[in-house]
Amino acid sequence: MARSMHVRRPATLASLAAELGVSRTTVSNAYNRPDQLSPELRRRVLETARRLGYPGPDPVARSLRTRKAGAVGLLLTENLSYAFRDPAAVGFLEGLALACEDAGQGLLLVPANPEREDVAAVHRAGVDGFVVYSVPDDDPHLAAVLERPVPTVVCDQPELDTVDRVGIDDRAAITQIASHLIELGHRRVGVICMRLARDRNDGFVNAERQHNAHFHVQRARLEALATAFTSANVDWTSIPVVERFDHSIASGASAAAQLLDRDPQVTALICTSDILALGALGEARRRGLRVPQDLTITGFDGITESERAGLTTVRQPVLEKGRAAGKLLVNAADHHQPRTVTLSTELVIGTTSAPPRITEERWFGP
Amino acid sequence: MARSMHVRRPATLASLAAELGVSRTTVSNAYNRPDQLSPELRRRVLETARRLGYPGPDPVARSLRTRKAGAVGLLLTENLSYAFRDPAAVGFLEGLALACEDAGQGLLLVPANPEREDVAAVHRAGVDGFVVYSVPDDDPHLAAVLERPVPTVVCDQPELDTVDRVGIDDRAAITQIASHLIELGHRRVGVICMRLARDRNDGFVNAERQHNAHFHVQRARLEALATAFTSANVDWTSIPVVERFDHSIASGASAAAQLLDRDPQVTALICTSDILALGALGEARRRGLRVPQDLTITGFDGITESERAGLTTVRQPVLEKGRAAGKLLVNAADHHQPRTVTLSTELVIGTTSAPPRITEERWFGP
DNA sequence: ATGAAAGCGCTAACAG
DNA sequence: CTGTTAGCGCTTTCAT
Numbered sequence: 001m002a003r004s005m006h007v008r009r010p011a012t013l014a015s016l017a018a019e020l021g022v023s024r025t026t027v028s029n030a031y032n033r034p035d036q037l038s039p040e041l042r043r044r045v046l047e048t049a050r051r052l053g054y055p056g057p058d059p060v061a062r063s064l065r066t067r068k069a070g071a072v073g074l075l076l077t078e079n080l081s082y083a084f085r086d087p088a089a090v091g092f093l094e095g096l097a098l099a100c101e102d103a104g105q106g107l108l109l110v111p112a113n114p115e116r117e118d119v120a121a122v123h124r125a126g127v128d129g130f131v132v133y134s135v136p137d138d139d140p141h142l143a144a145v146l147e148r149p150v151p152t153v154v155c156d157q158p159e160l161d162t163v164d165r166v167g168i169d170d171r172a173a174i175t176q177i178a179s180h181l182i183e184l185g186h187r188r189v190g191v192i193c194m195r196l197a198r199d200r201n202d203g204f205v206n207a208e209r210q211h212n213a214h215f216h217v218q219r220a221r222l223e224a225l226a227t228a229f230t231s232a233n234v235d236w237t238s239i240p241v242v243e244r245f246d247h248s249i250a251s252g253a254s255a256a257a258q259l260l261d262r263d264p265q266v267t268a269l270i271c272t273s274d275i276l277a278l279g280a281l282g283e284a285r286r287r288g289l290r291v292p293q294d295l296t297i298t299g300f301d302g303i304t305e306s307e308r309a310g311l312t313t314v315r316q317p318v319l320e321k322g323r324a325a326g327k328l329l330v331n332a333a334d335h336h337q338p339r340t341v342t343l344s345t346e347l348v349i350g351t352t353s354a355p356p357r358i359t360e361e362r363w364f365g366p
Numbered sequence: 367m368a369r370s371m372h373v374r375r376p377a378t379l380a381s382l383a384a385e386l387g388v389s390r391t392t393v394s395n396a397y398n399r400p401d402q403l404s405p406e407l408r409r410r411v412l413e414t415a416r417r418l419g420y421p422g423p424d425p426v427a428r429s430l431r432t433r434k435a436g437a438v439g440l441l442l443t444e445n446l447s448y449a450f451r452d453p454a455a456v457g458f459l460e461g462l463a464l465a466c467e468d469a470g471q472g473l474l475l476v477p478a479n480p481e482r483e484d485v486a487a488v489h490r491a492g493v494d495g496f497v498v499y500s501v502p503d504d505d506p507h508l509a510a511v512l513e514r515p516v517p518t519v520v521c522d523q524p525e526l527d528t529v530d531r532v533g534i535d536d537r538a539a540i541t542q543i544a545s546h547l548i549e550l551g552h553r554r555v556g557v558i559c560m561r562l563a564r565d566r567n568d569g570f571v572n573a574e575r576q577h578n579a580h581f582h583v584q585r586a587r588l589e590a591l592a593t594a595f596t597s598a599n600v601d602w603t604s605i606p607v608v609e610r611f612d613h614s615i616a617s618g619a620s621a622a623a624q625l626l627d628r629d630p631q632v633t634a635l636i637c638t639s640d641i642l643a644l645g646a647l648g649e650a651r652r653r654g655l656r657v658p659q660d661l662t663i664t665g666f667d668g669i670t671e672s673e674r675a676g677l678t679t680v681r682q683p684v685l686e687k688g689r690a691a692g693k694l695l696v697n698a699a700d701h702h703q704p705r706t707v708t709l710s711t712e713l714v715i716g717t718t719s720a721p722p723r724i725t726e727e728r729w730f731g732p
Numbered sequence: 733a734t735g736a737a738a739g740c741g742c743t744a745a746c747a748g
Numbered sequence: 749c750t751g752t753t754a755g756c757g758c759t760t761t762c763a764t
Contacts (some may be wrong), residue, residue, distance in 0.1 A: 010515065012757055023735040028759060037733065057511050059492045060435060062755035063426045064740050070490040071474060083462035094450035106491060108437060109473040111466060114461045124436040125472060126492050147421050147662075149376070225516075293576045378741055389751045394743060403749060427741035430756050 011054040020048055021077075031057055041139035056295065063126060071106035072329055076143055077114050086247060086275065087303040092133060092155070093221040098319075099326020107109040112141040114198065115218075119144040128331045130158060135191065136198050136214035151332035153325050158216040160338070166324045171224035173314045173345040179227035180312070184355045186268040186296060187234050190259040191225060192252060192280060193218050193272040194201050202243040202259070207237060215315035221272050221300070242264070250342060251362050252279020253286075261285065267296060267356030274299035274306035274313055281309060281352065292354035294341030302348060310351035315345050377420040391480060397423055412442035429492060437472035438695055439493035441511055443480050443501035452613060453669040457522070457684030458499060461466020464685075465692025478507040479537065485510040494641065495695045502564050502580035504704055517698035519691050520706070524582040525706070530698075532690045532707040536583055537590035539680045542666050544594035544638060544679070550721045552662060553600050554635040556606040556625040557591060557619060558646060559584050559638040567608075567613040569624065572605060587638050587666070625712040626653065631720030633662060640672040640679055645697065649717065658720035668714055676717035678682060683709050712718075 009014050022045070024094045029036040030045035038047075046327040049056070063069045068101040074096065083089045105128070111121045112135075124177045130145045145152055146162065155162040178317045181189060196205065196213035210226075214218035226236040244251035256269060269284075271277035277299030281291060289295045299306050302309065302315025324341045383390045388411070395402040396411035403411075415422070429435045440450050440462065449455045456600060466473045471494070477487045478501075488510040496511045500522040510527070511518055519530040562571065562579035575591075579585035592602040608625045610617035622635060622645065635650075637643035643665030647657060655661045666670050669683025689706045 013759095014757070025735060025756080025760080026733085029734085032759080053515075055515050056489050058430075058757050059490050060426060061740090062490075062759075063492055064424075064430050064742085064757080065759045067740075069426060069492065070487070071492075073472075084456050084463060090450050090456060097450065097475060098429050100475075101479060104477055106439075106477055106487065107475040109463060109466075109475070111470055111472055113467060121436070121470060121472065123422050124425050124428075126429055126435060126437075149419075302762090309412045337639060362742085380741070390742075391744085391752085392750060395750085398743080400759090423743090428743075429743080431743045431755075467734050534743095546763085551754085 009051045011049075013054070013057060014051055014174040016045070016052060017117050019052060019297055020045060027056065050344060060126070069126040069128050070104070070110045071127045072100055072124075072326065073108045073110050073125045073130045073145075075110050075112055075122065075130055075131075075132045075135065075141055077139055077141070078181070082247075083109070085251065086303045086320045087305060089133070091303070092325075095319035095322025095324070096131060096326045097322070099323045099330060102325070103330040105330065107166060107323040110141075114139070116298050129153075129332060131155065131325045131329060134206065134215070134217060137215050138198070139217055151329055155321060155325050156217045161338060162327045165221050166321055166343070167217075167324075167329060168316050168321075168343050168345050170220040171227075173316065173347075174221045174224045174270075174272070174300065175228050176227055176345075176347040177300070177312075180349065180353065181268050181270070181296065181298070182228065182232045186269075187232070188263075188266050188356075189229070189234075189239060189268040189270055190266040191222070191239060191272070191275050192242055192255040192259065192264060192272045193222060193241060194276065195245045196243055196336070197316050202242050202245055202251075202254075203243065204262075205241040205243045209243075212239065212363075218232045218272060224229070225270065238288075247273065249275055249279040249282065252276035252281075253283040254279070256280035256283035268353070269295065270298045273299065274303045277311055277313065277352075278306060278309060281311070291352050294357055296353040296356070298353055302346075306350075307348075311348075311351040312353035313348050314345050315348050316345045341350045377415075377418040379420075379423060382411070382415055383421050384439060385418060386411060388584055390574045395421065399483045402725065426492070435492040435494050436470070437474045437493045438692065439474045439476050439488075439491045439496045439511075440477055441476050441488065441496055441498045441507055442500065443499075443507070446679060449475070450615075453671060454639070454641075454667045455499070457669070458691075459687040460498060460687035461688025461690075462692045463688070465689045465696060469692070469696040471696065476507075480505070480507075488514070490604060495519075495603045495698060497521065497691045497702050498697060499691075500581070500583060504564070504580050511727065514587075517695055517696045521691050522583045527582055527704060530694045530705045530707075532687055532694060532709070533583075534682050534687075534711050536586040537593075537714075539682065539711040540587045540636075540638070540666065540676060541594050541664070542711075543678075543680060544591055546713065546715065546719065547634050547636070547662065547664070548594065548598045550634075550662070550719065552562050552721075552722050554629075554632050555595070555634040555636055556598075556629060556632040557588070557605060557638070558621040558625065559588060559607060559609055559644050560642065561611045562609055568617075568620075568630075570652055571607040571609045575609075576607060590646070591636065595650050600711055609652060612697075613639065613641055615645040615648065617640055618642035618647075619649040620645070622649035624647035628652075634719070635661065635663045637665050639662065640667040640669045640677060643677055643679065643718075644672060647677070657718050660723060661724070663717040664719055672716075673714075678716040678719035679714050680711050681714050682711045 013027050017027045103292045118138050129151040132154045135142050203234040208221050244255045256306050269280050278295050284291050285296050298312035299311045379393050383393045397407045397538050461713050476491050495517040498520045501508050576588050596602050608621040610621045635646050646663050650661050665679035667675045
C-alpha cells in the first residue's frame with residue numbers, strides 16, 4: 001500500500017507507551033527531552049516507534065498543548081499566486097522567508113482570495129502571528145486577522161495603533177520624484193496608479209476616489225503628488241490620473257495609452273510602481289515617442305528589471321521590509337507600545353527623465 | 367493594551383457556552399453549522415462572543431479534532447528564501463500556490479535549512495500533505511517527510527514507489543539539446559551543471575561523482591548527455607563537466623571561466639539550467655567571444671530572462687509543474703497506485719547556438 | 733529517572 | 749433545535 005494512501009495514523013504516543021510498558025511521559029520525553037531518560041531507554045523507545053510505524057508526536061496535538069504553531073501567517077490581498085508575479089512582492093516574501101528561517105518558523109501563505117470574501121482561511125490558519133502585506137484598509141481578511149489573539153505586523157498599511165508596522169515614508173519618497181520632475185520643468189504631467197480600492201476601476205480617477213483610496217500606499221503617494229504639484233502652482237485637479245486594477249506590465253501600457261490619448265500634451269508620466277512604468281515605457285516606444293526626449297517616465301520600487309531599463313524611480317528596500325516584518329513578529333516582545341519600522345528610500349535618476357521638449361505651445365503660447 | 371501583546375486567549379468556546387447558558391455544541395454550531403440552530407440564537411451567540419472577545423474556535427484545537435490542518439507543506443532543499451531567487455522555482459511556487467488557493471488550502475513553507483540537518487521543522491509542520499521539490503535523494507528532510515503519515519507528492523525526484531510524482535522526461539529533453547548540437551557539428555563540448563550532491567564541489571566532476579549524483583534531475587541529464595555524445599562517437603570521459611553548488615548567474619559565469627581556461631577549444635557549453643547559461647553568456651561576452659559564432663551556449667528551463675537573451679534551451683512548464691503537484695496532493699484520492707504526471711517539454715532554438723567555427727585543427731588536423 | 737493526573741479547546745455522534 | 753458524552757494526541761507539573 002502506497003504511503004500516499006495512509007488515512008489513519010497507525011500508532012499514537014499512548015499506544016507506543018502501552019506497547020513498551022512505560023508511561024506516556026517517558027515516550028514524550030524520548031522525543032522532546034532526551035536528557036530526561038536513560039539513553040538505553042530512549043533507544044528502545046525510538047526503535048519500537050520505528051517498528052510500530054509511529055511517526056513521532058503529532059504536530060497538531062503538540063501545538064494545541066504547547067500553544068505554539070511554529071509558523072507565521074502571511075496575508076496578501078491578491079490571489080495567492082499574485083505574490084509570485086510581482087518582483088517587489090517576491091522580494092518582500094524573500095525577506096520574510098529569511099527572517100522566518102532564522103527563527104525556525106514556517107511561513108504559511110493564507111489563501112485570501114479577494115473575490116470571495118471568504119474569511120474562513122484566516123480563522124483556520126494555525127499560526128503564532130500574522131504579517132499583513134498591503135491590503136486595502138477595509139479588507140475583511142484584515143479585520144479577521146485583527147480579531148485573532150496573536151501578534152500581527154502590518155506592512156504598507158495605515159497606522160493601526162494596535163499592531164506593529166513596517167513601511168517607508170511614501171510621501172517623502174514620491175515627493176522626491178515630483179521635485180525632480182518639477183525642477184526639470186515638467187508641469188503638464190499624468191499619473192498612473194495601482195488600484196485604489198477593492199472595486200475595479202480601470203480608468204480615470206476623480207478627486208473623491210483619490211481621497212477615499214483604501215490602499216494606504218497609493219493614497220499617500222497621490223496626496224503627496226497633489227501637494228507637491230500644487231506647491232509648484234500646478235492645478236492638481238487638471239492632472240489626469242489613471243488607475244489600473246491589475247498590477248502588470250500590460251496594465252501599465254494600456255493606462256499609458258489611455259492617458260496619452262486623452263492628453264497628448266503631457267510631458268511626463270508618473271507611475272506609482274515600476275511594473276506600471278515598464279508598461280508605460282513599452283507603450284511610449286510603440287507610439288514612437290522617444291524617452292526621455294519626448295516623454296519622461298518614472299516608476300516606484302526599484303526592482304531589478306527597472307534598473308536594466310534605466311528607469312528613474314525610487315528604490316525601496318523590499319527585501320529588508322520583509323525581513324523587518326518577520327523580525328518584529330518573531331520578537332513579539334512584551335512591548336506595550338506598537339512599534340514602527342520605517343525604512344529609507346533612495347531616488348534613482350535613470351535615463352527616462354529629462355526636461356520636457358520645448359513645444360510650440362511654449363514658444364508661441366500665451 | 368495593544369493587540370500584539372495578547373498572550374492568553376481570553377475566552378474559549380466552553381466559557382462562552384457557560385456565559386450563554388447553552389451547550390458547547392450549540393456554540394460550535396453557531397460557527398460551523400449555522401443551519402443547526404435558530405438564527406436568533408446564533409445572533410446571540412455571535413454577539414456575546416464579540417462582547418467577550420472570543421475570537422472564534424481555535425484553529426489548532428479544531429485541527430486536532432477534525433484531523434485536518436487546511437494546509438499543504440512545501441519542502442525545498444535550499445534555504446527557504448532561495449525559492450524566491452530562482453525564476454524556475456518561483457514559477458513552480460506560483461503554480462502550487464494557485465492549486466492550493468483553488469482548494470482553499472494554505473501553503474506552508476517549511477524551513478528546511480540544508481546546512482543544519484534539523485529535521486524538527488518537518489515534524490512540527492501541521493499540514494495535510496507535503497510537496498517535495500527537487501531535493502537530493504538522500505536528504506534527511508525528505509526522509510522525515512516520508513515518515514509522516516500524510517500524502518506526499520515529489521517533484522523532480524526519482525521514482526519512490528510510495529508517493530505520487532510529477533516531473534518531465536529529463537533525459538529526452540536534454541537529448542534534444544545534445545542532438546541539436548551534434549547535428550550542428552559540435553564534438554568538443556563542455557558541460558556546466560548544478561550541484562550534484564549535498565557536499566560542495568565547485569569544480570570539475572569525475573565520472574564517479576556524475577554517476578553517484580544525488581540530485582535526480584542533474585544525474586539524469588548528465589547520463590543522457592553521456593549517452594547522446596557516446597552515440598556520436600565522442601569519448602564522454604574527455605568532456606569536461608563543471609559543477610557549481612550555488613545556483614546563480616555568477617556561478618554560471620565562474621564555471622564557464624573555469625571550463626574555458628582548462629579547455630579553450632570547446633565549441634559549445636551545455637548548461638543544465640538557464641541561470642547558469644545566462645552566467646556563461648556573460649563570461650563569454652567578457653572574454654570577447656561572440657555567441658554563437660565563437661561559442662555555442664545552451665540552457666535548460668525556458669525562463670523569461672533567457673527568452674529575452676535568445677538562449678537556445680529546453681522549455682519546461684514550471685508553473686504547470688507546481689499546479690500539477692498541488693492538484694495531485696489535494697485530490698489524494700483513494701488510488702492504490704502511486705501516480706505519475708510527466709509534463710512535456712519543448713526545444714527552443716534561439717540565437718546562441720550555431721555550427722562550430724572551423725578551426726585550424728579541423729582544417730589541418732590529423 | 734519515571735509515572736499519574738489533568739487538561740489544551742474543540743467537534744461529532746447520538747439522543748432527546 | 750439543543751445537550752450529553754467521548755475523545756482527538758499530546759505535554760506538563762508534581763509526586764515518587
